[in-house]
Amino acid sequence: MSLHKLARELDETARQTASMVDGITDALAMLADRNLSKDPTVREAVQMIVTALQGQDRIEQRCHNMALAVRQFALLPPNAPDSVYDEIWASLTLDELRVPGLSGVAAHQSHGDAELF
Template sequence: MSLQKLARELDETARQTAGMVEGISEALEILSEVAADRQADVRMAVQMIVTALQGQDRIEQRCHNMALAVRQFALLPPTAPDSIYDEIWSNLTLDELRVPALSGIAAHSSHGEAELF
């Protein structure tokens, strides 16, 4: 698989994850109109959905960042030094991609209070 094809697949993965949230957004609207006697359950459900939406947003951002890096890698000559690759990674937006020590650990850390974008 060429690096350009990999970048396209990452962009498509990001697009598909963005499409997943349409139904979740509609569910949030329905949950916000529920009777007061179920308010605690609704709050918990809304919190879970918001957390899932935030996770999708991070996945989408990661895919776009990786696609950008792959496109830049594809332009490099085969003899390019590792420092050039490191510079490309260091210019990405998400810390978990940009900072090597954070790579792959986002799923294991507490995300705190959920906020809707």
Template structure:
């Protein structure tokens, strides 16, 4: 798979993830109805869904950042020094991609909140 195809697939993954949210947002609007939101369990469910949606947004951002880096890698000559790759990584907007010390740590963190990488 070429790097350009990989970048395209990452963008498509982000698009599909965002598309999934549309139905969830519609469900939230129903749950936010004044008659339903008086029930504490409905309010709790709404908060859980909102937290999950924030995680989806982070995944979408992550995919777009990875696609951008992949496109930049594809433009480099084969003999490009490691420092050029490092510079591309450091230019990304998400800390977990930009900072080597944060890379891949989200899966190892234990807490009650949504995993936001």
């Protein structure tokens, strides 16, 4: 698989996760009805959905960041030094992609947000 195809697949993954949100948002709007929202169980369910939506947003951002990095990698000559690759990673937005010490460990940190990686 070429790097450009990989970048397109990452963008498509981000698009698909974003399209899932439409149905979830509709369900959330139904649960937010004034009569239902008084029920503590419904309020808890709404909060769980909101947290899940934040996780989806994080996945979408992550995919777009990786796609950007892959496109930049594709432009590099085969003999590019590792430092150039490191600069590309360091320029990304999400800390778990940008900071090597956080790569792949965000799921082990608890800070209130939904983390899937």
